[in-house]
Amino acid sequence: MIELKDIVVKFGDFEALHNINVHVKEGEFFTFLGPSGCGKTTTLRTITGFIEPVSGSVWMKGKDITHVPIEKRDIGIVFQSYALFPTMTVHDNIAFGLKIRKLRKKEIEEKVTTIAHKVDLSDEQLAKAVSQLSGGQQQRVAIARALVTEPDIICMDEPLSNLDAKLRVQLRNELKKMQREFGITTIYVTHDQEEALTLSDRIAVFNKGYIEQIGTPNEVYNFSGTEFVANFIGDINRLESGLVEGLHLSESKNHFIRLERVQVNRPKDENEFQAKGLIESREYYGLYIKYYIRVCGQTVKVIEKNDGISIYEAGEEVTIGIHPSDVMTYDR
Amino acid sequence: MRKNKTIDASMIYKVFGGVFFLYLFLGFMVIPCLNTLTSIFTTRDANGNMDPLAVIRFFLAGNMPTFVVNSLKLAVSLMITVNIVGISIVLLTEYFDIKGAKILRLGYMTTMIYSGVALVTGYQFLYDKDGMLTTWLVQIFPNMNKQWFSGFSAVLFTMTFACTSNHALFLRNAIRSIDYNTVEAARNLGAKPFKVLFQVVMPTLLPTLFSLTVMTFITGLCAMSAPTLLGYNSINPEIVRLAGSTVADEAFPQARAALLSVILAIFTMVLLNVLNHYENKGHYLSVSKTKAKLVKQKIQNPVANVLAHIYAYVLFIIYMTPVVMIVIFSFQNWPAIRAKSLNLSDWTLVNYFGSQDYEYLTSRGKHRIRADAISGVFANEKTVGGIRLSFLLSAVAAALACVIVVIAVNYIFKNKNKKRAVLVEGCLLFPWLLPTILICYSYRIFFNRDVWYVFGNNLYYGENVRLLIILAYTVVKLPFALRMVKAAFYAIDDELEDAARNLGASNLVTFLRVKLPIVLPSVLAVFALNFNSLFTEYDMSATFHSSYGTSYAMVIQSMCNEEGRDGMNMNASGRRCASTVFIMLLSGLILYLVYGVGARDLGDRLLANEKRKKRLERIFHGRKAGKDNEDG
Numbered sequence: 001m002i003e004l005k006d007i008v009v010k011f012g013d014f015e016a017l018h019n020i021n022v023h024v025k026e027g028e029f030f031t032f033l034g035p036s037g038c039g040k041t042t043t044l045r046t047i048t049g050f051i052e053p054v055s056g057s058v059w060m061k062g063k064d065i066t067h068v069p070i071e072k073r074d075i076g077i078v079f080q081s082y083a084l085f086p087t088m089t090v091h092d093n094i095a096f097g098l099k100i101r102k103l104r105k106k107e108i109e110e111k112v113t114t115i116a117h118k119v120d121l122s123d124e125q126l127a128k129a130v131s132q133l134s135g136g137q138q139q140r141v142a143i144a145r146a147l148v149t150e151p152d153i154i155c156m157d158e159p160l161s162n163l164d165a166k167l168r169v170q171l172r173n174e175l176k177k178m179q180r181e182f183g184i185t186t187i188y189v190t191h192d193q194e195e196a197l198t199l200s201d202r203i204a205v206f207n208k209g210y211i212e213q214i215g216t217p218n219e220v221y222n223f224s225g226t227e228f229v230a231n232f233i234g235d236i237n238r239l240e241s242g243l244v245e246g247l248h249l250s251e252s253k254n255h256f257i258r259l260e261r262v263q264v265n266r267p268k269d270e271n272e273f274q275a276k277g278l279i280e281s282r283e284y285y286g287l288y289i290k291y292y293i294r295v296c297g298q299t300v301k302v303i304e305k306n307d308g309i310s311i312y313e314a315g316e317e318v319t320i321g322i323h324p325s326d327v328m329t330y331d332r
Numbered sequence: 333m334r335k336n337k338t339i340d341a342s343m344i345y346k347v348f349g350g351v352f353f354l355y356l357f358l359g360f361m362v363i364p365c366l367n368t369l370t371s372i373f374t375t376r377d378a379n380g381n382m383d384p385l386a387v388i389r390f391f392l393a394g395n396m397p398t399f400v401v402n403s404l405k406l407a408v409s410l411m412i413t414v415n416i417v418g419i420s421i422v423l424l425t426e427y428f429d430i431k432g433a434k435i436l437r438l439g440y441m442t443t444m445i446y447s448g449v450a451l452v453t454g455y456q457f458l459y460d461k462d463g464m465l466t467t468w469l470v471q472i473f474p475n476m477n478k479q480w481f482s483g484f485s486a487v488l489f490t491m492t493f494a495c496t497s498n499h500a501l502f503l504r505n506a507i508r509s510i511d512y513n514t515v516e517a518a519r520n521l522g523a524k525p526f527k528v529l530f531q532v533v534m535p536t537l538l539p540t541l542f543s544l545t546v547m548t549f550i551t552g553l554c555a556m557s558a559p560t561l562l563g564y565n566s567i568n569p570e571i572v573r574l575a576g577s578t579v580a581d582e583a584f585p586q587a588r589a590a591l592l593s594v595i596l597a598i599f600t601m602v603l604l605n606v607l608n609h610y611e612n613k614g615h616y617l618s619v620s621k622t623k624a625k626l627v628k629q630k631i632q633n634p635v636a637n638v639l640a641h642i643y644a645y646v647l648f649i650i651y652m653t654p655v656v657m658i659v660i661f662s663f664q665n666w667p668a669i670r671a672k673s674l675n676l677s678d679w680t681l682v683n684y685f686g687s688q689d690y691e692y693l694t695s696r697g698k699h700r701i702r703a704d705a706i707s708g709v710f711a712n713e714k715t716v717g718g719i720r721l722s723f724l725l726s727a728v729a730a731a732l733a734c735v736i737v738v739i740a741v742n743y744i745f746k747n748k749n750k751k752r753a754v755l756v757e758g759c760l761l762f763p764w765l766l767p768t769i770l771i772c773y774s775y776r777i778f779f780n781r782d783v784w785y786v787f788g789n790n791l792y793y794g795e796n797v798r799l800l801i802i803l804a805y806t807v808v809k810l811p812f813a814l815r816m817v818k819a820a821f822y823a824i825d826d827e828l829e830d831a832a833r834n835l836g837a838s839n840l841v842t843f844l845r846v847k848l849p850i851v852l853p854s855v856l857a858v859f860a861l862n863f864n865s866l867f868t869e870y871d872m873s874a875t876f877h878s879s880y881g882t883s884y885a886m887v888i889q890s891m892c893n894e895e896g897r898d899g900m901n902m903n904a905s906g907r908r909c910a911s912t913v914f915i916m917l918l919s920g921l922i923l924y925l926v927y928g929v930g931a932r933d934l935g936d937r938l939l940a941n942e943k944r945k946k947r948l949e950r951i952f953h954g955r956k957a958g959k960d961n962e963d964g
Contacts, residue, residue, distance in 0.1 A: 050830060071836035083827035087849035087934055096845075097835035129935035149835065 001026040001185050002047065002153055007056035009042055016042045018209045020056070024153075024187060029179055031188045033196040034206030035232065040189045043206070044155050047187065049073050061152065071100075076146030076154040080161060082138050084130040090116075090141050091126040097149040115148045119178065135163050136171055143178065153185045160195065172198060193233045197221065205229045222258075227330040230256050235301060237262070239327065242296030247273045247324050256328045259303040263321035264291065265310065274321045279312045295320055349739070356736070357759045359785050360807055364774035365766060368590045371777070375587045387587045396588065400595060403566040406487060406559070407552030413492040414548045415541065417647065418499035424644045426507045427533065429628040431641065439648040442655045443497040445919040449557045449870040449885045450912045453892055454654045455490045456481070456561065457661075457909065464657055467672040486562040487555065493651060494558070495551055499544050506540040507533070512624035525629055539610070546607045550600055554767045556871040557885075561892065567592050568769050572874050575773055586777060593770035601765050655916070662909035666690070666706055669905045683906035684708040684914075709910045718887030719914075722873075725798060725883065726866035729805030730859045736760075736806070737813040738855055741821050742843060757814070764811035772875035775804050797881040804872050809862045816861075820854030821847075857926040864922045868915055887911075 002024045009017040017039050024030040032040035045051040047058055049070035057066045065073055084093050091112055098108045116126055119140040130138060139159060146154050159175075160168045176199050179186050190196055196203050197217040205212045205220055205228075213225035224230035239247070239255040249255050268274050277295030289311060291302045300320065304310070312318055373384040391397065424430050425437040443451060458465045459481035466478055481489075510533060518528045556568040574582075574589035631637040661669055662683050668675040682688055687707035694700055709715050740756055747753040763771060779791035779800055791800040824847055832842040848855075873883040882890075888911055891904040932940070 048834060050833075070833050075834070077831065077834045079827040079831055081825050081827050083825060083831035085828060085832075085846055085849075087846075087852075089934070089938075096832070096837075100836040100841065127938075129933065129938050131933055131935035132938070145831075145835070 001028070001061065002187070003059040004043070004047070005057045005059065007043070007046055007053045007058070009039075009046060009051055010054045016209050017046070017053070020209075020211060022204055022211065022214065024185060026185055027183050029176070029186045029188065029199055029201045031190060031196040031200040031203045032206060033190060033193060033203050033232075035191055038206040039209040040191075040206045041157055042209075044157055044187060044189050048075050048077055048155055074149075074152045076149065076151035078139075078142045078146050078154065078156040078159045080158045082142040082159070084138060084141055084145070086130060088130070089126070090121065090128055090130060090133065093130060093141055094126075094145045094148050097145065101149065111148055115144045118181070119144045119147075136167055136174075139163075139171055143175075147182065147184070151184075153187065155187045155189075157189045158191070160190075160192075168195075175199065197233070205232065207232070224328055227254055227256070230328050230330070235259050236328075237300050240296070240298040242298060243273075243275070243300075243322070246275060246296060247322060247327065249324070249327065249329065252332060254330045254332055256330075257322060257326055258328075259290070259301050261323070261326040262300060262302045264293075264302055264304055264312070264318050266319075266321055268321060269323060271325075272321045272323050274319055277318055277320050279314050279316045279318060281314050282312065291318075293318060293320060349743075353740070353756065353759070355785070357762070360775075360803055361759070361762050361771075364778035365770060367778045368770065368774040369594060371587050371590045372594065375584045387584060387591050390583060390588065391591060396592070399565055399567050399570045399592065402484075402564065403553050403555070403568075403596075406484065406491075406555060406564070406566055407549045409484075409488050410491055410495065410552035410555075411545055411549045413488060414495045414499050415545060417492055418496045418503060418544070419541070420643070421496060421647060422500050422503045422507055423529075424640065424647075426504055427529070427626070427629060428640060429630045430644050433628075436644055436648050439651045440500060441497050442651050443494050444501075444923065445916045446655075446868075446912055447494055447497075447865075448868050449561070449888050450868050450915045451494050451654075452490055452558050452561045453888055453908055454658050454912050455486075456892065457905065458654050458657055459486070464661070464672045465653075482563050484564055487558045487564045487566075490558050490562065491552065491555060495548055499548065502544055503537065503540055506537050508626060510536055510626055512626045515626070515629075516624070525632065529629075542610055543607060546603050550603055550767075553599055554596060554769060554871075556769065556874065560870075560874065561889065567596055568767075568871065571596075571769050571773055575776055575875065589773055590777075593767065593773050596767040597765070597770050600767050604765060658909045658912045659916075662906065662913045664906065666906055669909075682706060682708055683910035685710050687711050707907070709907055709914055712907060714882075714890075715884075715887050715907060715911065718882055718884040721798070721882065722867050722869075722884035725801050725805060726863045726869075729802045729809065729866060730862035732802070732806045733809040733813045733862055734817070734855050734859045737810060737817045737858075738848070738851070741814065741817045742847065744818070745821050745824075757818075760814045761811050763807050768808050768871050769875065771808060772804050772872045775800055776875055792876075792878075795880050797876055797878050801872065801876050801881055801883070804876065805866050805869070808872065809866070813858050813862065816858045817851065817855060820851040824850050853930045857930050860922045860926045860930075864919050867918070884911075 002022075004020050004022040007017055007020040008015065020039075020043055022030075022043070032043055034040045042051060046053055049065075049068065053066065057064050059065065060073070060075075085096065088096070094112045094116060095108050098111055103111070112126070113123070116123075121137065121140055121144060125133065125137060130141060133141065142159065143154075156175075160171055163171065172195060188196075188199060197220075200217055202214060202216055203220050204214045205225075207228045213220055213229045215223070215225070220229055221233050224233060230236055236256045236258055239249070239257060241251070244251055244255055247255075263272075275295050277293040277300070280292040280294050280299060282292070283290040285306075287306060288303050289306050291304065291312060293300050293302055302320065372387050375383055375386040377383045377386065421436075421440045425433045425440065430436065446454060457463055460466065461478040461481075463481065466481065469476055470478060480486075514532055514536075515528055518532045519525075523531065554568060555566055556572075558564070559566040560569045560572070571589045571592050574585040574592070577585035631640055660674065663679045663681070664675060665678055665680045665682060668678065685708045687704045690702045690705035692700055692702070709719075737760065740760055744753040744757055776792055779786070780793070782788045782790050789796055791797065791803075828846055828850075829842055832846045837845065868885050868888070869883070870885040870889070873881070873885045874889075877886055888908060891908045891911070
């Protein structure tokens with residue numbers, strides 16, 4: 001569907017993207033994930049045409065679109081700020097692209113009404129100014145405006161970042177539902193790993209202008225390709241010498257283990273390493289409890305499901321268990 | 333092929349725009365002012381020999397420094413009085429809990445709707461030797477000096493109240509942005525209310541106060557209408573006088589005027605540089621995550637509270653008396669105005685519309701009638717002519733300034749962080765560095781000959797002077813328009829432009845349909861504010877005054893002169909009052925449109941429309957229901 005081949009982008013002397021290669025399949029929800037300044041938005045803007053790469057090419061449906069003007073790429077965009085035109089009504093915002101394409105008035109009306117209903121916008125809301133809508137409704141307008149011109153692909157640049165936590169979760173679900181309904185190829189940019197894991201079919205993890213790993217949410221979480229990915233996605237423990245020795249791991253490499261993979265007071269499994277530890281402190285999250293356990297000369301973070309019974313107090317002695325196959329190992 | 337075509341078209345636009353901009357900058361800003369500068373050093377002695385330092389010698393030996401000293405004296409005094417009155421009215425209406433603060437605030441802001449020549453003549457109506465208040469005071473104290481309202485003290489008094497509205501407007505915004513939590517924190521730590529005021533509140537106002545003080549100083553230095561009308565020998569009136577003088581009357585008047593205007597320019601540049609330097613050092617910004625709204629402070633000491641109330645209401649009376657008197661007397665006939673007594677049974681609109689005969693007693697004891705000598709604002713040909721001309725010149729200049737600035741700012745934002753954008757901005761801000769009088773004086777002298785780049789025309793000749801006034805008005809208003817429009821452009825999210833381009837809009841369509849509608853309220857506000865200040869503008873009108881360029885301000889001034897000649901045109905007082913009321917109404921309407929209607933966004937407008945529709949429906953249905961009941 002869309003392919004980036006050896007993309008290099010420079011801003012003056014600064015190289016923002018180094019040989020980026022991505023292939024997004026048709027109908028896929030593909031996420032660019034990474035911290036601020038890692039190059040994810042730059043990659044998106046290269047796809048949409050706002051940035052021209054120094055070298056490399058952008059291909060869509062088998063055609064090289066590297067030098068095709070923005071308006072001719074057939075890519076819909078949902079901006080971080082939504083970029084809704086404040087001087088136009090909701091209707092006029094959605095109809096803007098159609099008017100530019102000089103469609104007949106009747107056709108414009110039909111298309112606007114159809115897409116508005118699909119994204120759950122009422123006729124009454126269509127007559128309103130965008131400032132009269134809530135954050136969630138504004139997001140729907142932005143999506144409708146991006147979709148009404150029937151683009152081949154839709155790009156979203158952190159569209160949930162301006163919303164409060166509760167609304168963000170609610171809209172995240174709606175977004176996924178809408179994407180499935182429309183079946184449109186979607187490229188989504190975010191720095192929020194939870195958002196990326198819940199929404200995406202595949203994720204590209206960016207760091208300092210490089211792609212560290214491309215994979216499904218399960219692959220990037222459980223089989224993180226690099227130390228950066230392992231650290232960036234979710235919380236993780238770095239194993240120090242005491243535990244490394246106990247687990248008989250190579251001391252010339254770095255070893256990590258996810259919090260939920262460390263067992264507390266469980267019967268010993270085959271091949272499992274167990275050690276006595278002391279609860280230093282705990283954080284209560286409701287659904288789960290996070291323990292800080294001092295073991296083998298280091299503090300290990302552990303997450304336990306809150307069953308309401310096995311809740312340990314600070315100072316209490318516990319036994320932790322680590323399975324060597326759960327350890328992720330990377331070269332130093 | 334197509335790509336080449338676009339490049340050609342855009343190149344043509346760029347070249348045309350660049351050439352036009354250069355023409356505007358060099359032709360109407362740099363060259364005339366340089367001509368003024370060089371004229372100082374190109375004077376000739378009696379033998380016709382060049383004597384470059386003649387004016388400087390004249391300056392040092394003659395009385396010219398008096399004008400500079402007088403201007404400086406006015407500027408320094410004004411700086412003090414405006415700060416005292418300005419700070420106190422803001423504290424009284426915004427910080428302290430004073431009863432009737434809303435009404436007081438309205439009173440203090442009256443000078444927003446009548447300023448310049450209208451305000452000065454309004455004060456004259458009350459305080460000059462035949463003024464209403466002076467006449468009443470003389471009746472009470474027969475020995476008092478009737479001429480008390482003239483010279484330095486009169487100018488200072490008038491300008492203090494004229495300048496405080498602007499001063500207070502900016503200071504009010506600053507005080508409103510104070511985080512109340514800081515006041516509460518200081519109180520919590522044991523500070524008493526006045527300690528909080530001086531140690532917490534005032535320091536946060538200092539940057540604004542510094543800027544306002546510098547601007548007030550420049551205003552005092554460049555004062556024109558008040559010194560001219562109230563008789564004070566400061567720089568600007570002297571420049572205008574010298575500009576109209578000839579070598580036959582006195583020694584090299586033009587070169588002297590040029591020197592004075594350059595001195596003024598040097599002062600302005602230095603002060604603006606100081607201001608710029610200070611502003612660049614940064615302000616005390618609130619570091620609060622969530623600001624708390626300022627809560628008015630009660631003055632706990634009962635004596636201080638009473639004194640503060642007395643002070644507030646005395647100021648209110650000073651502000652309101654001229655306004656009330658002018659409005660009331662604009663509806664009185666000439667005998668009432670002449671006698672300075674209200675005749676409540678004899679209200680008239682003659683000062684606005686229509687005319688009437690004037691009956692008077694000659695020195696020989698005969699009654700004479702001067703037919704139609706008393707005419708209203710809109711029945712007096714000269715006044716209507718002045719209004720029409722000022723309206724036209726101000727509207728054209730305000731519109732031109734907006735068009736130039738909108739195009740330039742769009743270019744500046746498109747070329748952000750590029751040298752060419754900085755250059756364009758610098759050129760447009762150039763007139764800000766120069767006093768208005770220098771620009772106008774330079775225009776008057778430079779364009780009073782056939783100039784090749786204005787197609788060989790003399791712009792100070794005949795009707796051409798109107799074009800010259802438009803050009804001067806436009807150039808002088810460019811910096812203000814630029815600052816305001818630029819601020820509006822900052823409100824445009826970069827992503828809006830990206831979105832429009834992504835949806836297929838060209839640069840022109842994006843500008844016309846996305847960016848312009850967003851900045852339009854601000855652009856219209858700039859247009860309205862510029863129009864408002866130009867409509868009764870005095871300084872430039874006085875410099876360009878000619879029979880073809882008699883603006884409204886000059887008509888108002890001539891009304892004052894007419895009044896001086898006893899019996900010549902007694903109704904000029906009434907017409908002048910009516911003129912001031914007309915200006916107040918027009919300014920009030922413009923300010924309402926700008927800050928009231930213009931401040932509403934699309935959502936507010938749609939809501940207002942909805943409400944209006946519902947109200948109409950209710951009325952319609954109410955009537956229909958009433959009719960049905962009647963029918964029933």
